[in-house]
Amino acid sequence: MATVKRIGVVGGGQMGSGIAQVATMHGVDVWLHDLDPQALSKASSSISSSIHRFVSKSHITQAKGAEALKRLRFTSNLEDFRLADFIIEAIVESEDVKKDLFVKLDKIAKSSAILASNTSSISITRLASSTSRPRQVIGMHFMNPPPVMKLIEIVRGADTSEETFAATKALAERMGKVVITSQDYSGFIVNRILMPMINEAFFALYTGVATKEDIDTGMKLGTNHPMGPLELADFIGLDVCLSIMRVLQAGLGDNKYAPCPLLVKYVDAGRLGRKRGVGVYEYH
Ligand code: CAA
Numbered sequence: 001m002a003t004v005k006r007i008g009v010v011g012g013g014q015m016g017s018g019i020a021q022v023a024t025m026h027g028v029d030v031w032l033h034d035l036d037p038q039a040l041s042k043a044s045s046s047i048s049s050s051i052h053r054f055v056s057k058s059h060i061t062q063a064k065g066a067e068a069l070k071r072l073r074f075t076s077n078l079e080d081f082r083l084a085d086f087i088i089e090a091i092v093e094s095e096d097v098k099k100d101l102f103v104k105l106d107k108i109a110k111s112s113a114i115l116a117s118n119t120s121s122i123s124i125t126r127l128a129s130s131t132s133r134p135r136q137v138i139g140m141h142f143m144n145p146p147p148v149m150k151l152i153e154i155v156r157g158a159d160t161s162e163e164t165f166a167a168t169k170a171l172a173e174r175m176g177k178v179v180i181t182s183q184d185y186s187g188f189i190v191n192r193i194l195m196p197m198i199n200e201a202f203f204a205l206y207t208g209v210a211t212k213e214d215i216d217t218g219m220k221l222g223t224n225h226p227m228g229p230l231e232l233a234d235f236i237g238l239d240v241c242l243s244i245m246r247v248l249q250a251g252l253g254d255n256k257y258a259p260c261p262l263l264v265k266y267v268d269a270g271r272l273g274r275k276r277g278v279g280v281y282e283y284h
Pocket residue numbers: 050051053054057119120142143144145147148149190191194226227232236240
């Protein structure tokens with residue numbers, strides 16, 4: 001495949017906006033789409049402030065930051081993606097909603113375009129089977145926050161072609177990231193290991209083993225993690241954590257992946273973490 005010149009990112013939440021930023025900072029023209037106009041305006045300000053942060057720390061020059069912003073366009077119209085070489089989906093972690101989107105993207109995107117998903121856990125093979133181009137569908141899993149985290153986990157679906165894999169790896173490396181490759185099993189590599197730990201931290205809190213602060217301090221100072229597991233869950237989004245646990249439980253069929261009732265209760269109450277101002281902790 002020729003070098004990717006233009007990408008489309010669907011979903012302007014914390015991941016989609018970060019992915020769009022990383023791409024534009026590495027010389028790619030980017031269209032960012034969200035159904036919600038408020039999400040697009042929030043994405044625009046968070047990208048500007050993150051680029052400003054890189055400039056103020058002298059990681060990039062002011063001119064480079066300004067060029068990156070010029071390469072970025074926001075749109076409420078998915079049809080604008082018809083000229084994209086590569087499309088990255090970063091919408092809500094729901095298989096049905098993602099499949100509906102892949103059906104639409106398959107119709108809109110040019111025949112050579114690759115359709116990638118930033119899903120945390122959902123089967124790439126099943127997303128691919130909703131399109132007429134399963135050889136050109138792949139998982140491209142960025143870590144949060146995308147502008148800072150070095151890793152991209154690439155997930156091969158059952159029919160993903162070598163050309164699609166090579167083009168995705170080349171794009172990830174052009175974005176300055178380190179690539180790991182996973183076969184298509186629920187949660188892939190990172191979330192298969194990370195989410196049961198976060199879920200276990202909720203069980204520790206739920207069963208009264210310790211306070212939330214002591215659980216987080218224990219893991220931060222005891223195992224040198226940058227954030228404790230409950231703080232990290234708030235950062236990721238408790239809705240995203242719960243969706244991933246449900247995919248692990250359904251896909252790997254073992255009781256050890258059952259979501260903690262406290263995690264379920266927080267999500268039911270709308271305590272989704274930092275993005276809502278309240279999760280395990282409160283944010284002002
Ligand atoms: N844009 C630009 N720069 C940013 C930034 C952003 N959005 N966020 C942080 N930074 C930069 C800061 O400017 C700072 O740069 P310098 O080192 O040059 O000073 C550096 O990153 C560290 O930031 P801070 O000092 O503000 O804060 P921190 O030290 O607490 O780091 C953090 C913040 C990088 C998020 C760190 O807490 C961390 O690594 N946390 C764990 C994150 C993690 O585990 N992510 C993976 C989640 S799992 C996942 O993503 C998969 C999934 O499917 C759920």
